[in-house]
Amino acid sequence: MRIRFSSVVAAALLSVIGTSGARAENPSDPISIPVLTPLTGALAILGQDGKKGLEIAAQEINEDGGIAGRKIVFEFADSQGKPDVARREMERFVRLRNAPFVVGDDISASTSTAAQFAEASGTPLFNVAAVSSEIINRHYHWYFSQQITSDNEADAVVAFLTSLTEPKGGIKSQKIALLYEDSPRGADTGELVRKLLEKQGVKVVVETSYNRAERNLLPVMKKVQEANPTILVWAGYTEDVVAGLKAMKQLDFTPYVIGVGGGPGDPRLPQLVDAEFIDRLNLCNIDYFNPDLKKVAYLTEEYNKRYNALPSSYVGLAYAAGITLKTVLEKVYKKSAAPTREDLQAAFRELDMSIDQTAIPGAIKFDADGRNVGAQGLVAQWKNGARKKATVFPASIATMSPTPIK
Structure with missing residues (x-):
């Protein structure tokens, strides 16, 4: 079910979580990271898999000390796999929560509308799953896609x-x-x-x-x-x-x-x-992922322990994105306990992870359009x-x- 907020609830949340959506005013509170993904509807299986992958990434990161000594928590909003809902949820994160960035774990059609709003509002959107090269070819400044493209x-x-x-x-x-x-x-x-x-x-x-x-x-x-x-x-x-x-x-x-x-x-x-x-x-x-890759051994073992199965591609994509976010967030939170959208944008632009540092087959480095030029299928x-x-x-x-x- 998509999360709905009354003005009273929103005010209460803002007082507890702070105004960024990816940080809290209290340095000991977890860092909450907003995620758009289809949890219901025809594409729910993709969103549910992505959710599992991000949660396992969060567990690994938190077991390793978290970010600047703080745990991370992913906050999921249901896009239903629908472009109009994805845009509405993106707007809610940005306008109501003043999120400094959003993770998009969705299909290309929904990611497209979220990316449009991200560009208009000057909010980094970190794409996990959408492969459409058409979004990247729009030459956006606030869209970053780790995923391989079409x-x-x-x-x-x-x-x-x-x-x-x-x-x-x-x-x-x-x-x-x-x-x-x-x-x-x-x-x-x-x-x-x-x-x-x-x-x-x-x-x-x-x-x-x-x-x-x-x-x-x-x-x-x-x-x-x-x-x-x-x-x-x-x-x-x-x-x-x-x-x-x-x-x-x-x-x-x-x-x-x-x-x-x-x-x-x-x-x-x-x-x-x-x-x-x-x-x-x-x-x-x-x-972009296969469970037999040595670099995802933690994911494969943990997923099998939890679900008695091998992780799907969508589980793997989301997990890999979570591991990438660790590098990005460590950089911005080292400089400030309250990073801005510009801080996050700069961190994504400066990201340069070699193939030995990633949870994907290739490297990670974004060009001016947000394309991962190190992506390898x-x-x-x-x-x-x-x-x-x-x-x-x-x-x-x-x-x-x-x-x-x-």
């Missing part, structure tokens, strides 16, 4: 395809299909992949989209199957990927599948779809009858080799 994803798709198909005559020897859900996130990725393939002289055999709310993807999959692709590049979320995989099994349609986004790599997938069929597809996904593939998901690309961080294309 450009990075498209680059990783084509690089992996090139590596995968080299022993079989190269990328031009394959019949490649594109499939994606029709949000700005999916459409952006699909278009970028197509353009990169065209630069290499590859024309996709079929390109189609669908509404992510659709749960009967049999007609869509039948259309793709009729083009007889050897490789399917597919951008989607968990729910629509599950529906699509079930349709593929019904059609006995088994191309080599390269997914994009959290859906194809969701650790719950083998419980939702026939694991043997997932194995037949050699299903893999372009990602990876490819994770379901292995051993879909019982585990291994990092298979790039070779520098791979824990297993990718399954060869037939």
